[in-house]
Amino acid sequence: MLAMSTLNFETECREIHGSWGQLNRLARALANRTRHERQQIRETYKSIYGDDLVNRLKDAAAAGISPKLCAALSMWMTEQHERDAVVVREALDDQKGDTNYNALVEIFVGRKSSHILLIKQAYYRRFWRQLDQDIINIEPPNPYQKILVALVASHKAHHEDVSQHIAKADARRLYETGEGSSGPIEEAVVLEILSKRSIPQLKLTFSCYKHIYGHEYTESPKTRNYGELENAMKMVVQCIYNPPDYFAAVLYANMKGCISDEGAVRRVMVSRAEVDMDEIKREFKKKHGMELRDAICDNIPSGDYRDFLVALTVSKSNESA
Structure with missing residues (x-):
């Protein structure tokens, strides 16, 4: 088994090699x-052998050597903002022609x-493109694209403090333009709120909505035909308001x-392992009646890739997303 000392990365890199x-x-070992x-191992490996461990894993995947495992390991070994930049580019440049x-x-x-x-800086360094502009240029324009443009703006207008007063006012506006009206959701109002509020502020807004109206924003008791904007908002709000529930649903559905x-x-497994994996596991068991690791073993073919995913279900030290 590989050396597990946190001090002697050089010895471990030689064993890896x-x-x-x-x-x-x-x-x-890396899981x-x-x-x-992981970053110390990557840097030490490069200093000894002059080769990037992540690039070696990517090359192995491209050559058909345990491609799923190598792809997962290269993601796991990459700094989060660099990893996210690659995920964004792949999502925008999907081989099937559909934006993810x-x-x-x-x-x-x-x-x-x-x-x-x-992420934006890493995206530009790697692809020589402006991320904001690539989001704006998604064709054809659709509710998801418009919401993403609004979310890009929300990060630019970010404020650390959240306001209960603003959250309650926004919750009422969302109600009045949604289930409180007889027509479809007013797109302009929704996009304005998404573009002017930080993610923590939006999370408080959806919490206030539940407190005021007795149910989630995405769970209107009215019978109505949801349009594209409503369906897009349902997914976005779930991801903002209850990430563990959202990611448990994504894992199960896939x-x-x-x-x-x-x-x-x-x-999901790589990006959330050090963020909220324990919460995701609890939500997964509550909703689907089984442990996440058991679902992985039941639905993914046996092998090193499955073993790595199972290892990621073990709680890591939480780090900020």
Whole structure:
């Protein structure tokens, strides 16, 4: 088994290099490493061998060597803002020609404004493109794209403090333009609120909505035909208001093949392992009556990739998203 000392990264890197063909050993060791330790291993490996461990994993995946495991390990070894920049680019440049709005929303509502700035910088360094402009230029324009443009603006207008007064006022506006009216949701009002409020402020707004009206914003008791904007808002609000519930639903739906979002399980497991994995596991068991690790074992073929995902279900030291 690979050395687990947090002090002697050089010894561990030599063991990694010497047992490169045994990726299962590498996966078991790295799954238990903190973000700081992983970066130390990556830097030490490069200083010894002049080669980036992440690039080696990507090359192995491209060559067909345990591609799913190598892709997951390379994500796990990459700094979060760099990883997010790649996920965003892949979401915008989907090989099937469809923008992956789920992946984009997860990042824009699940990251602090300071982190979004790092993502934009990494995106430009890597792809020589402006992230904001690429979001604006999504074709054809649709409710998800408009909401994403609003969320981009919300990060620019970020304020650390949240206001109960503003949250209550916004909740009432959302009610009056939604289930409190006989017509469809007023798009302009919704987009204005999304663009002018920080994510913490929006979370408080949806909490106030439940307190005032007795149910979630996405759970209107009225029978109505939801349009594209309502459906998009339902997904966005769930991701903002209750991330563990949202991610538990994403994992279940993808493992059961209910929706097609290639890479979603890997993306969620890697990105949330150090954020709220315990909460996701609780929500998963509450909603689906089984442990997340058992669902992974039941729905993903046996092998090193499955073992790595199972290892990620073990709580890591929580870090800010």
